[in-house]
Amino acid sequence: MTGLRAGWRSLWSALRALSGDDAYERYVRHRQGRHPGEPLLDRAEFYQAELDRRFREASRCC
Amino acid sequence: MTLPKPARAVLWAAIAVAGAAAFGGIALHRGESINATWFVVAAVCTYLIGFRFYSGWIAARVCRLDATRATPAERFDNGRDFMPTHRSIVFGHHFAAIAGAGPLIGPTLAAQFGYLPGTLWLLVGAVLAGCVQDMLVLFCSTRRDGRSLAHLAREELGRFGAAAAMVGTLFIMIILMAVLALVVVKAMAHSPWSTATVFATIPIAILVGLYLRLLRPGRVLEATAIGVVLLLLAVGFGGWVEQHPAWRTLFDLDGKALAWFVIGYGFFAAILPVWLLLAPRDYLSTFIKLGVVFLLAVAICVLQPEVRMPALTRFIDGTGPIFAGKLFPFLFITLACGAISGFHALVASGTTPKLIARETDVRMVGYGSMALESFVAVMAMVAACVLDPGVFFAINTAAGVVGADPATATATITSWGFPVDAAQMQALAQQMGESTLFGRTGGAPSLAVGMAHIFGSAFGEGLFAIWYHFAIMFEAVFILTVLDAGTRVGRFIMQDTLGALWEPLGRTSWAPSAWAASLLTVFGWGYFLYIGVIDPNGGINILWPLFGMANQMLAAIALAVVTAIFVKSGRLRYAWVPGAPLAWLVTVTTAAAIQKIFSDDPRMGFFAAAEDLATKLTAGMLPPERAAVAPQLIFNQQLDGWLTVALLLIVWTIVIDTARGCWNHLSGRRPAPDTESPYVATQLT
Numbered sequence: 001m002t003g004l005r006a007g008w009r010s011l012w013s014a015l016r017a018l019s020g021d022d023a024y025e026r027y028v029r030h031r032q033g034r035h036p037g038e039p040l041l042d043r044a045e046f047y048q049a050e051l052d053r054r055f056r057e058a059s060r061c062c
Numbered sequence: 063m064t065l066p067k068p069a070r071a072v073l074w075a076a077i078a079v080a081g082a083a084a085f086g087g088i089a090l091h092r093g094e095s096i097n098a099t100w101f102v103v104a105a106v107c108t109y110l111i112g113f114r115f116y117s118g119w120i121a122a123r124v125c126r127l128d129a130t131r132a133t134p135a136e137r138f139d140n141g142r143d144f145m146p147t148h149r150s151i152v153f154g155h156h157f158a159a160i161a162g163a164g165p166l167i168g169p170t171l172a173a174q175f176g177y178l179p180g181t182l183w184l185l186v187g188a189v190l191a192g193c194v195q196d197m198l199v200l201f202c203s204t205r206r207d208g209r210s211l212a213h214l215a216r217e218e219l220g221r222f223g224a225a226a227a228m229v230g231t232l233f234i235m236i237i238l239m240a241v242l243a244l245v246v247v248k249a250m251a252h253s254p255w256s257t258a259t260v261f262a263t264i265p266i267a268i269l270v271g272l273y274l275r276l277l278r279p280g281r282v283l284e285a286t287a288i289g290v291v292l293l294l295l296a297v298g299f300g301g302w303v304e305q306h307p308a309w310r311t312l313f314d315l316d317g318k319a320l321a322w323f324v325i326g327y328g329f330f331a332a333i334l335p336v337w338l339l340l341a342p343r344d345y346l347s348t349f350i351k352l353g354v355v356f357l358l359a360v361a362i363c364v365l366q367p368e369v370r371m372p373a374l375t376r377f378i379d380g381t382g383p384i385f386a387g388k389l390f391p392f393l394f395i396t397l398a399c400g401a402i403s404g405f406h407a408l409v410a411s412g413t414t415p416k417l418i419a420r421e422t423d424v425r426m427v428g429y430g431s432m433a434l435e436s437f438v439a440v441m442a443m444v445a446a447c448v449l450d451p452g453v454f455f456a457i458n459t460a461a462g463v464v465g466a467d468p469a470t471a472t473a474t475i476t477s478w479g480f481p482v483d484a485a486q487m488q489a490l491a492q493q494m495g496e497s498t499l500f501g502r503t504g505g506a507p508s509l510a511v512g513m514a515h516i517f518g519s520a521f522g523e524g525l526f527a528i529w530y531h532f533a534i535m536f537e538a539v540f541i542l543t544v545l546d547a548g549t550r551v552g553r554f555i556m557q558d559t560l561g562a563l564w565e566p567l568g569r570t571s572w573a574p575s576a577w578a579a580s581l582l583t584v585f586g587w588g589y590f591l592y593i594g595v596i597d598p599n600g601g602i603n604i605l606w607p608l609f610g611m612a613n614q615m616l617a618a619i620a621l622a623v624v625t626a627i628f629v630k631s632g633r634l635r636y637a638w639v640p641g642a643p644l645a646w647l648v649t650v651t652t653a654a655a656i657q658k659i660f661s662d663d664p665r666m667g668f669f670a671a672a673e674d675l676a677t678k679l680t681a682g683m684l685p686p687e688r689a690a691v692a693p694q695l696i697f698n699q700q701l702d703g704w705l706t707v708a709l710l711l712i713v714w715t716i717v718i719d720t721a722r723g724c725w726n727h728l729s730g731r732r733p734a735p736d737t738e739s740p741y742v743a744t745q746l747t
Binding site for chain 2: 014017019053054055
């Protein structure tokens, strides 16, 4: 049962990482680890900033 | 779990034997039909052997990948684009970025030669060229702070080479968007079900965008789940439209109207905020794409369908009805993406190198995802070849080639040795929920029929029409994603270039500049799309070879950059690893371009076609509806001819520039500086 739950949890976190669902948490972890005390973007601001960056270069192929 | 050494040797020997047996089975089989399982076994064994031995050797000896060297992701970690990421996640990201419509459409068209030549090149080309290119570009970029291909070209090839690389990139983007737009338009023309479904995907994407922006910012998974459910409902909605006479008429649009719609869509998507349409559509399309690829693999393994296409058809002599040209070089030009795709070099030097946590991951991400992409292409080949050959040709051959009425078309196709009759086509169309399947060029309808056949037989009969339109929706969703994302990127490149002429035009957020640059980009691909739509020969026969040549040219540019880097970074001994595929691509592109420019055959040569049409027009030999569009078609053929000339010049500029740079370095006349970033030891554990 614990094996099943651990398996589901790792699948879920892989799915979140793959889709970018956890991008904000990773950003917060990074800022708190490297630049503690500095201001953070909130979730909505971060989402917007990420989109603007991502759609500037060719990221999708034929 | 590691096996003892002798057991591993036995395992790899078994894989090699199984692969060789499957290859032999495919190549030597001469019966009525052959089971698709042979294809799957041959493909999987080939990739495994290629990955284990060739990529292992490249990683250890050629690149000398070093797990102790800090990657750009670690050194520039900013929690955003630079971020050390687990290799299976990077693999997923990279594969999602490189997988597109190319490896689905290319094999579908190339099936006119039979199943054998295409399948062989998909496997051999991927293992020796395509995967190698992706891996080496990713390696070079990772060793150089994750720099882009354009940046690397500027450093390694000099001014001319860099300029050629930039023009080449813009060129391939324009042609790519035109040809993909043509594929969707052709799939939707006079098909209310498809049109309604595809139209419905736009408000669905907007809903998902609003959800992600206003309700629950950044909650991608839940938003995508809602969107996917809505997309499935949209397929049902299309079926409902098909049943209602009034709605049916509303969505029963011809190619021209749909072309204008797609052009308008591309323009608005490029200037609207990203969060509203582009980003949510991208999430949805990635999800659907990966899901369908997985589902298709499962279905083929479960169903084990019979491949009915012969190993070789008579059209290897160059008389094929779908596109003109002999096996060499046009098989390679047509397959393009599934075996080696220049576009991947942009991704492998874009987002991916910034995520690689350990240098040794380059092997799995670069080589491995291209192997998977090639497998997708093999599945597309299977989907095309499970159709009755007669049906395959009836769907994919334009009315301008075999005649518009069913009786003439079926008689012509039957006379080629591929029996088909009108009643059979009518029954199939009815089964798929379409009014007709004759002359549905572009590759998408034929792929959708093949997929519906496989899915329907594997997961429940009787749902063919649903599966067919699901497949069309799947193709349309990510083709439209390429269109809007591509137009937006084209807009930024355009603004960059125009900004050099007049500064305000370079300001990306200044509305007039954004509008003008988007309009210019849309005009670029919209023109080719429109011509493709009015062309009675289907348009795809002109645009796809142009796209294939441009794609192979971009791959040649990428490999030239890698070869130059190898020569200058003390890897001269191994310069043949990128050099041999480079020589092959230059040969193929040059051979194809020369035929397209100089051939006297109007089916092959662009200038010959223009002249032929002009002669017929002045002699009054054309029926009135053809005479009306002839002047535009003549101009377009000439334009395509000159574009091919430009393409040839770009390829050879790059080749000569690379050779000159390497010679200057080797002879000691002008030794090139080392462009690699200095070694920093990794801190990651």
